[in-house]
Amino acid sequence: MTLAVETVLTPVDGSDTSMRAIEYAVAIAERYDAGVHALYVVDEETTRTASFGDVDDSELAAANEAFIADAHELAPEGVSLSHSSAYGFSAMTKTRHPGSVVLDAAEDVEVDFIVIPRQPVSGDPDEPLGRAAEYVLQYATQPVLSV
Incomplete structure (x- = not known):
């Protein structure tokens, strides 16, 4: 049975750990002639302050765009x-x-x-990607690589 991969998803949060996940996702995408979709997951504190209107959306977007710009440097032309x-x-x-x-x-x-980062950056299991990893590993219907 051959694995057919057209799109690889990797959730990210702007950390070095999530950049490493991008590297793995890009390697898998390159192997299968696929694309990568990075999902920037906003943390709980930012979400809470955003619900009260205390977050500048342009600052949040700028942080996301800066991370994605760095991620683009990892992706080969194909x-x-x-x-x-x-x-x-x-x-x-x-x-x-x-x-x-x-x-x-x-x-x-x-x-x-x-491709999901498993280890939270600070060691705090309540960080969004640390919490997401266990859930995704249990319930995803797609193959999952935890890095």
Whole structure:
């Protein structure tokens, strides 16, 4: 059975750990002649302050764009890199979790493979990608590489 991969999803948060996940996603995409979609997952504190209107969307967008610009440097010419962002939490919806956000994006973008950073940067398991990893590993229908 041959694995067919057209799009690789990797959730990111701007950290070095998520940049390493981009490197893996790009390597997989290059191997399968696929594209990469980076999902920038916004952390809980930023989400909470955004719900009160205390976050400057342009600053958040600038941080996302700066990270994605660095990620583009990792992708060889034959690998396309698209991106989007999502709040990993919701003050109004208790079922919104970083893992469910990643899996929703995987469905929306129709990805065939997921590369997810498993280790939180600070060692705090409550960081969004650390929380998302366990969820994605349990519930994803696509193959998942945890890095």
